[in-house]
Amino acid sequence: MALVEIENLSVEFPTQGGIMRAVDGVSLRLEEGEVLGVVGESGSGKSVTMLALMGLIPFPGRVRADKLSFNGRDLLTISDKDRRKLTGKDVAMIFQEPTTSLNPSFTVGFQLTETLRLHEGMDRKAAERRAVELLGQVGIPSPESRLSAYPHQLSGGMNQRVMIAMAIACNPKLLIADEPTTALDVTIQAQILDLLMTLQKERRMGLVMITHNMGVVADTAKRVMVMYAGQIMEERSADDLFASPQHPYTAALLAALPERSEGGRLATIPGVVPGLYDRPKGCLFSPRCAYATEHSRHVRPDLRPWAGGHIRCHYPLGDPNRNAEIQHDHPVGTEAAS
Amino acid sequence: MLRFILTRVSLIIPTFIGITLLTFFLIRLVPGDPIETMAGERGIDPARHELLRKEYGFDRPILVQYGIYIARVLQGDLSKSVITQAPVLDEFLALFPATIELAVCAILFALVIGLPAGILAAVRRNSIFDHGVMGISLAGYSMPIFWWGLILILLFSVQFDLTPVSGRIDVLYYIEPVTGFLLIDSLFFSEDEGAFRSALAHLILPTIVLGTVPLAVIARMTRSAMLEVLGEDYIRTAKAKGLSRFRIIALHALRNALIPVVTVIGLQVGVLFTGAILTETIFSWPGVGKWLIEAIFRRDYPVLQGGVLLLGIVVMTVNLLVDLAYGLINPRIRHTR
Amino acid sequence: MTAETMDAPAVAAPTATPPHPLREFWGYFSANHGAVAGLVVIVAVVLVALLADVLAPHSPYLTDTTIALKPPFWQEGGSFTYPLGTDPIGRDILSRLIYGARLSLLIGIMVVAISIMVGTVLGLVSGFFRGIIEIFIMRLMDVILTLPSLLLAIVIVAILGPGLMNSMLAVALIIMPHYVRLARAAVISETSKDYVTAARVSGAGTLRLMFREVLPNCTAPLIVQASLGISTAILDAAALGFLGLGAQPPSPEWGTMLADAREFVLRAWWVVTFPGLAILITVLAFNLLGDGLRDAFDPKLKR
Numbered sequence: 001m002a003l004v005e006i007e008n009l010s011v012e013f014p015t016q017g018g019i020m021r022a023v024d025g026v027s028l029r030l031e032e033g034e035v036l037g038v039v040g041e042s043g044s045g046k047s048v049t050m051l052a053l054m055g056l057i058p059f060p061g062r063v064r065a066d067k068l069s070f071n072g073r074d075l076l077t078i079s080d081k082d083r084r085k086l087t088g089k090d091v092a093m094i095f096q097e098p099t100t101s102l103n104p105s106f107t108v109g110f111q112l113t114e115t116l117r118l119h120e121g122m123d124r125k126a127a128e129r130r131a132v133e134l135l136g137q138v139g140i141p142s143p144e145s146r147l148s149a150y151p152h153q154l155s156g157g158m159n160q161r162v163m164i165a166m167a168i169a170c171n172p173k174l175l176i177a178d179e180p181t182t183a184l185d186v187t188i189q190a191q192i193l194d195l196l197m198t199l200q201k202e203r204r205m206g207l208v209m210i211t212h213n214m215g216v217v218a219d220t221a222k223r224v225m226v227m228y229a230g231q232i233m234e235e236r237s238a239d240d241l242f243a244s245p246q247h248p249y250t251a252a253l254l255a256a257l258p259e260r261s262e263g264g265r266l267a268t269i270p271g272v273v274p275g276l277y278d279r280p281k282g283c284l285f286s287p288r289c290a291y292a293t294e295h296s297r298h299v300r301p302d303l304r305p306w307a308g309g310h311i312r313c314h315y316p317l318g319d320p321n322r323n324a325e326i327q328h329d330h331p332v333g334t335e336a337a338s
Numbered sequence: 339m340l341r342f343i344l345t346r347v348s349l350i351i352p353t354f355i356g357i358t359l360l361t362f363f364l365i366r367l368v369p370g371d372p373i374e375t376m377a378g379e380r381g382i383d384p385a386r387h388e389l390l391r392k393e394y395g396f397d398r399p400i401l402v403q404y405g406i407y408i409a410r411v412l413q414g415d416l417s418k419s420v421i422t423q424a425p426v427l428d429e430f431l432a433l434f435p436a437t438i439e440l441a442v443c444a445i446l447f448a449l450v451i452g453l454p455a456g457i458l459a460a461v462r463r464n465s466i467f468d469h470g471v472m473g474i475s476l477a478g479y480s481m482p483i484f485w486w487g488l489i490l491i492l493l494f495s496v497q498f499d500l501t502p503v504s505g506r507i508d509v510l511y512y513i514e515p516v517t518g519f520l521l522i523d524s525l526f527f528s529e530d531e532g533a534f535r536s537a538l539a540h541l542i543l544p545t546i547v548l549g550t551v552p553l554a555v556i557a558r559m560t561r562s563a564m565l566e567v568l569g570e571d572y573i574r575t576a577k578a579k580g581l582s583r584f585r586i587i588a589l590h591a592l593r594n595a596l597i598p599v600v601t602v603i604g605l606q607v608g609v610l611f612t613g614a615i616l617t618e619t620i621f622s623w624p625g626v627g628k629w630l631i632e633a634i635f636r637r638d639y640p641v642l643q644g645g646v647l648l649l650g651i652v653v654m655t656v657n658l659l660v661d662l663a664y665g666l667i668n669p670r671i672r673h674t675r
Numbered sequence: 676m677t678a679e680t681m682d683a684p685a686v687a688a689p690t691a692t693p694p695h696p697l698r699e700f701w702g703y704f705s706a707n708h709g710a711v712a713g714l715v716v717i718v719a720v721v722l723v724a725l726l727a728d729v730l731a732p733h734s735p736y737l738t739d740t741t742i743a744l745k746p747p748f749w750q751e752g753g754s755f756t757y758p759l760g761t762d763p764i765g766r767d768i769l770s771r772l773i774y775g776a777r778l779s780l781l782i783g784i785m786v787v788a789i790s791i792m793v794g795t796v797l798g799l800v801s802g803f804f805r806g807i808i809e810i811f812i813m814r815l816m817d818v819i820l821t822l823p824s825l826l827l828a829i830v831i832v833a834i835l836g837p838g839l840m841n842s843m844l845a846v847a848l849i850i851m852p853h854y855v856r857l858a859r860a861a862v863i864s865e866t867s868k869d870y871v872t873a874a875r876v877s878g879a880g881t882l883r884l885m886f887r888e889v890l891p892n893c894t895a896p897l898i899v900q901a902s903l904g905i906s907t908a909i910l911d912a913a914a915l916g917f918l919g920l921g922a923q924p925p926s927p928e929w930g931t932m933l934a935d936a937r938e939f940v941l942r943a944w945w946v947v948t949f950p951g952l953a954i955l956i957t958v959l960a961f962n963l964l965g966d967g968l969r970d971a972f973d974p975k976l977k978r
Binding site: 352353356360364367368369477479480481484486489491492496608609610612615616619620631634635639642646653654657 | 709814815817818820821822823824825826829830832833834836906910913914917918919920930933937940941944947948950951952954955958959962963966
């Protein structure tokens with residue numbers, strides 16, 4: 001039994017200009033103790049997907065799925081009460097901005113023991129002892145004295161450690177880390193990633209690493225899911241994906257990594273993620289794709305099995321016939337046309 | 339913390355000087371000779387006129403006059419009422435408890451209804467309840483309270499004969515002022531049981547009238563502060579911890595939402611005194627508001643001058659206290675300064 | 676993260692285009708039913724004020740003691756000649772209310788006009804020149820804000836003498852600090868922006884900068900504050916009238932009407948009820964409009 005099973009998940013937000021689909025037909029499976037990297041630009045729907053799993057989609061957002069289950073529990077029909085017993089205990093989440101994610105009016109100790117007292121039924125004394133232990137485990141020096149500190153008295157890195165301590169307090173089966181290092185200094189980033197990976201190995205917990213940074217994925221994940229405009233574009237093992245990306249978007253993301261740049265200039269992807277008013281009819285990436293054709297601009301590709309993973313593209317890079325197919329479909333992309 | 343307090347205290351000094359300047363010029367700007375103005379309509383004989391001119395220093399340069407005025411104020415000498423010849427400070431102190439009693443009841447009334455209404459409206463955003471609270475509170479905010487008082491008298495006193503029309507207590511009772519607050523005096527220092535009930539009955543309508551605008555402001559402010567806080571990252575964290583909805587709202591959100599609300603409550607003190615002037619006039623409530631209005635019509639300028647100064651100082655002090663309380667409930671301020 | 680959620684792409688209707696800014700503004704504004712209702716009431720009050728001579732069945736000043744204290748038409752003894760009844764000296768209440776609309780609107784608009792003009796200039800000056808001028812102006816505004824607003828107005832009227840003009844000046848002064856603060860804050864935040872630097876580099880003088888470049892950029896909050904200011908002005912001027920310090924009898928100002936009617940509260944409910952209702956409805960309308968404008972100017976706040 002998989003730890004997480006999601007089939008055909010969509011999340012929609014009604015807005016002034018119409019219904020905005022933030023997540024569009026996402027399916028995914030995660031085994032116990034597996035590390036999954038979810039990559040995409042801002043607004044690709046990667047965070048929203050995981051918030052839907054946590055049941056944290058804010059009103060008036062709507063969640064729909066054929067299947068949404070965690071550890072065998074159906075999350076589509078679960079009662080609010082049962083769900084609260086699950087969240088914070090078996091599934092925990094840490095966020096991008098550690099400082100604003102902690103309540104400014106309460107001490108670190110209060111916020112940490114709150115979880116323990118709620119889910120583990122500890123009394124104040126026991127919870128405080130455990131809190132000190134946890135703060136020690138996440139590498140906070142002199143943890144006893146930090147219990148009475150307020151979040152604004154700690155650095156961003158320290159606050160993220162507190163968030164991690166809070167998340168792992170009840171030994172969760174799954175930890176979702178949403179851009180856990182983005183708001184931190186570069187030196188601190190590596191420390192936090194190390195800490196997360198160490199904890200993951202020690203506790204054999206599932207870990208979903210949401211990030212826009214391919215480098216972070218390379219350091220951590222076994223399997224990678226690339227999202228764009230609310231859809232999965234490509235999904236396969238990390239080694240394969242980095243060695244031979246199949247989707248033009250993945251390839252473009254990798255080419256934009258500084259360590260992979262070949263010439264003097266860093267590669268960029270022209271254009272921006274489609275917004276509310278310019279969502280293409282065909283492949284969502286086609287306006288920015290170097291290999292777009294008349295066909296891909298009008299017909300949206302399905303997510304299909306490919307090369308040991310899945311892909312949503314008419315012309316995967318590893319397909320031997322792709323050049324012929326692109327020519328046949330009237331190329332409009334810059335590279336394909338030349 | 340001490341530095342924080344000292345900074346805040348020093349900030350009000352210019353305001354204090356401004357208020358004294360205003361009241362200082364008040365009596366000099368009124369058309370006519372200030373001594374005659376102070377003496378009132380009965381007039382004054384030339385010898386005494388000259389004496390008073392000397393005493394108040396009207397023959398000296400204006401800056402010296404201001405210095406004399408400040409010196410008098412700091413010694414608690416706010417000169418005498420033209421009508422009663424009683425020291426202005428004494429009159430003020432005798433009447434002020436009545437105004438405070440009314441103001442405290444009004445703000446409590448506003449808080450007891452306004453806070454829960456605002457919180458519930460935010461939690462049930464866009465519900466019928468929310469729209470109702472917002473609509474009613476906007477009407478309350480727009481309310482001409484001098485009319486509101488008359489309408490309530492029309493309904494409760496005239497139509498249903500439920501509440502008294504005016505005054506603080508029935509003329510049957512005489513309560514020797516101990517604290518000056520009739521509710522307390524009548525409850526603890528009077529043998530007559532009816533006295534407390536009478537005092538309470540007399541308070542109901544004025545409390546509602548004076549509390550209406552603060553109630554509307556508090557409900558609206560609480561709602562918007564709650565809405566803002568409910569969208570914060572740490573509320574998402576609290577949800578991700580699996581906390582109950584009640585705990586998230588009543589503890590994590592409210593604690594932070596109260597910070598701006600406390601400030602607004604502090605600012606309502608000025609609004610309360612404005613309302614007190616009108617409320618006391620309508621209900622013949624023997625407080626400082628009615629006293630000031632009567633002073634204008636009697637051309638009792640020393641009373642007006644002293645009363646404005648004293649009320650200004652009271653508002654200033656309360657604002658300062660609110661500022662300090664703000665520091666107490668907001669750990670970010672408490673620790674950084 | 677929230678921002679990301681909201682910015683997230685994908686829409687059901689791919690043909691939609693972003694609406695025109697003005698249209699979008701109207702979209703937000705008209706979605707707020709309260710604001711639209713406020714606007715409708717205000718337009719109605721303006722029309723009544725303009726057409727008072729045509730609409731009013733009687734003169735607002737004509738007294739006739741033989742018909743004193745007639746009740747409204749639906750009560751026994753009332754008639755359609757005096758639809759809302761008559762006051763203690765036999766004047767038609769409806770006619771007085773209609774002419775009163777003129778006064779109230781005049782008060783609201785004049786007061787806010789004076790306040791905005793003087794307040795904006797003071798705010799711009801203190802924002803541009805800073806230093807001692809700024810400290811002086813802002814401290815003065817603090818004093819005005821510290822004192823209970825009506826108390827200050829009463830003091831001013833006590834100095835100048837009771838009357839409509841003087842009460843308008845007094846109310847203009849007590850609502851002024853809002854405009855001064857607004858204009859000053861706008862100047863300070865705008866002057867640090869690139870377009871002001873650009874204008875300065877290209878040789879624009881301070882005065883030109885103040886009025887041509889910066890002022891247009893703080894019009895939205897000023898408009899909102901003006902709408903809310905009109906409601907405060909009407910309310911405070913009516914309160915002064917009620918206390919006998921504003922417009923003097925026999926002026927049909929709504930607050931003054933209430934002052935006259937006070938002693939008849941036990942005998943004739945209608946002389947008390949209608950003038951206050953007129954104040955409440957008008958003030959509420961301007962507050963609704965102000966709220967609606969603010970939300971429409973800043974849709975982000977609304978969500």
